[in-house]
Amino acid sequence: MAKQDWRRANGSLELLEACDPVERSGLAGEGIEGALEEIGAAITNRPAPSPRATRRRGRRRTVLVVAATMLAISATVATAAVVFSAHTGLFPTKAEQAVGGPGEALNPAAPDFRAVALQIASDIHYPNGYASWRDWVLQTQVASSGVGGPGGSESPFPAGLVSTGALHGWFAASAFCAWVQSWRQASIAGDANATTQAAQTIAQAPRWRAVTDEDPHPDPSAANDPGAVSGTLFGWMLPYRDAVVAGDRARVEHLLATGYGDGKCWLSDPLWMAQVRTHGDAWGRLSQKELAQKYKQFLASGRS
Amino acid sequence: MNGVAPDARADFEQLFRDTRTDLLAYLMRRSPSAEDAADMLAETYLIAWRKLDAIPTGERARLWLFGVARNLLLKGASRRRSQHALVERLAGELRSAHPPHAPIEDERASALRAALTALPERDREILTLTAWEGLTPKQIAAVMGTPGNIVRVRLHRARTRLKRELTTPRRLIAPRVGYAAGQKTDKLDARA
Numbered sequence: 001m002a003k004q005d006w007r008r009a010n011g012s013l014e015l016l017e018a019c020d021p022v023e024r025s026g027l028a029g030e031g032i033e034g035a036l037e038e039i040g041a042a043i044t045n046r047p048a049p050s051p052r053a054t055r056r057r058g059r060r061r062t063v064l065v066v067a068a069t070m071l072a073i074s075a076t077v078a079t080a081a082v083v084f085s086a087h088t089g090l091f092p093t094k095a096e097q098a099v100g101g102p103g104e105a106l107n108p109a110a111p112d113f114r115a116v117a118l119q120i121a122s123d124i125h126y127p128n129g130y131a132s133w134r135d136w137v138l139q140t141q142v143a144s145s146g147v148g149g150p151g152g153s154e155s156p157f158p159a160g161l162v163s164t165g166a167l168h169g170w171f172a173a174s175a176f177c178a179w180v181q182s183w184r185q186a187s188i189a190g191d192a193n194a195t196t197q198a199a200q201t202i203a204q205a206p207r208w209r210a211v212t213d214e215d216p217h218p219d220p221s222a223a224n225d226p227g228a229v230s231g232t233l234f235g236w237m238l239p240y241r242d243a244v245v246a247g248d249r250a251r252v253e254h255l256l257a258t259g260y261g262d263g264k265c266w267l268s269d270p271l272w273m274a275q276v277r278t279h280g281d282a283w284g285r286l287s288q289k290e291l292a293q294k295y296k297q298f299l300a301s302g303r304s
Numbered sequence: 305m306n307g308v309a310p311d312a313r314a315d316f317e318q319l320f321r322d323t324r325t326d327l328l329a330y331l332m333r334r335s336p337s338a339e340d341a342a343d344m345l346a347e348t349y350l351i352a353w354r355k356l357d358a359i360p361t362g363e364r365a366r367l368w369l370f371g372v373a374r375n376l377l378l379k380g381a382s383r384r385r386s387q388h389a390l391v392e393r394l395a396g397e398l399r400s401a402h403p404p405h406a407p408i409e410d411e412r413a414s415a416l417r418a419a420l421t422a423l424p425e426r427d428r429e430i431l432t433l434t435a436w437e438g439l440t441p442k443q444i445a446a447v448m449g450t451p452g453n454i455v456r457v458r459l460h461r462a463r464t465r466l467k468r469e470l471t472t473p474r475r476l477i478a479p480r481v482g483y484a485a486g487q488k489t490d491k492l493d494a495r496a
Contacts, residue, residue, distance in 0.1 A: 012463055012466045012467050012470060013431070013434060013435050013463060014435075015412070015416055015470075016416065016420070016431060016432070016435035016436070016466070017435040017436065019413050019416050019417070020333075020435070020436045021332075021333055022329045022332045022333050022402070022436070023402075024325070024329060026401040026402055027325050027328055027329060027332075027401065028325070029397070029401055031397040031400065031401075032328075032394065032397045032398065032401060034397075035342075035390065035393045035394035035396075035397045036324050036325075036328070036394065038390050038393070039345070039346050039349070039390050039391070039394060040317065040320045040321075040324070040349070042390055043320075043346070043349050043350055043353050044313055044316060044317060044320075044353065046350075046353060
């Protein structure tokens with residue numbers, strides 16, 4: 001049925017339409033149009049989200065966009081900034097935590113940031129041979145959180161702060177993916193001990209404090225913002241876990257290649273990401289399906 | 305520049321131009337103040353900018369934006385006002401164009417507002433998305449994340465309830481639905 005037909009099928013709808021509280025012509029004025037143009041320009045002049053920021057919901061928590069406000073309001077911050085440590089003594093409000101994650105806001109531009117970050121990650125264990133994945137978190141996530149921005153390393157007021165909770169969560173996601181890779185390789189090698197150890201670690205991962213601090217009840221099917229991938233922040237871990245616990249290597253490899261929801265483990269894999277960078281624009285134009293195929297080939301060759 | 309491919313930026317700018325007035329009207333109808341409407345409009349597009357690769361193509365992009373704006377409304381996003389100068393400027397322009405004073409409205413408009421407010425929120429939302437945003441049941445389904453056939457059934461029931469409310473005498477003047485509700489009634493006046 002045509003739109004007009006069903007709308008006119010009932011007089012109450014016409015009456016409702018006539019009572020529209022907004023006069024559309026009133027929104028077409030020069031002043032409003034000008035203000036809208038400025039807002040649009042301000043938005044598109046913002047830094048682009050990192051690819052990871054749009055693919056994994058946790059990455060949205062990279063930058064505490066409220067950092068400037070927090071710095072402005074807190075007189076004690078100035079004192080902390082003079083010392084210029086990663087520890088700022090700032091704790092976001094609950095509303096801010098929803099965007100930036102829980103815990104203290106850290107300054108990634110501070111010289112002691114790496115040491116502080118590794119201390120935070122000290123309860124997150126990686127399998128043997130995957131230490132480079134931890135460094136990759138620092139290189140990529142912290143790099144995309146605003147270091148090197150307008151504040152730069154010489155400024156006590158960097159472009160972005162990062163919460164201890166978000167940082168902890170990034171390490172957890174990275175280590176989880178490393179354990180999944182480790183399980184797959186142990187399974188291929190027929191190493192029963194390593195397979196069991198990896199499976200036990202993976203099974204416990206959804207209850208790691210780094211996970212539950214941000215996502216008390218990981219759920220891969222929870223509703224999300226329209227257009228976004230469904231699932232809670234760490235809900236994507238569960239399909240990987242279930243496949244590992246079931247010993248289903250084919251399923252694990254499928255998940256590794258395609259990701260589940262926001263959980264694209266390849267983003268944590270420095271070797272793979274180096275290849276992606278090497279191929280630059282050529283791979284940048286590939287569809288997700290084509291990229292997944294490339295990753296399957298990578299798994300079959302480079303990681304077996 | 306800022307790391308966004310030129311095509312992606314151009315697409316976003318076009319989407320912004322194509323949808324901003326619709327989104328602004330939608331938020332104006334449902335926000336408690338011009339500041340809230342302006343703030344949530346900016347927030348909606350900021351979320352879109354941050355999720356560039358999550359925005360669907362074609363007509364679905366517009367509905368996706370409605371869905372984001374709807375979520376902000378449901379979450380009461382106005383409580384965390386940005387107080388950004390550009391948002392304040394837009395709010396000022398909106399206040400000038402739509403002064404927030406209670407208008408003198410006719411009996412029919414008043415009755416309709418009362419009837420609308422007496423409906424369950426779900427009915428009210430489907431009815432106003434239909435009448436004010438001009439969305440089809442299928443489009444409403446996309447915005448609300450609800451199956452289309454359910455929206456059709458709800459719309460039918462909501463229209464029936466609205467009719468019933470309109471024919472039931474009411475003593476109370478219902479509160480306004482949003483900032484803009486109850487302001488401009490000259491369209492109705494003209495028909496009265």
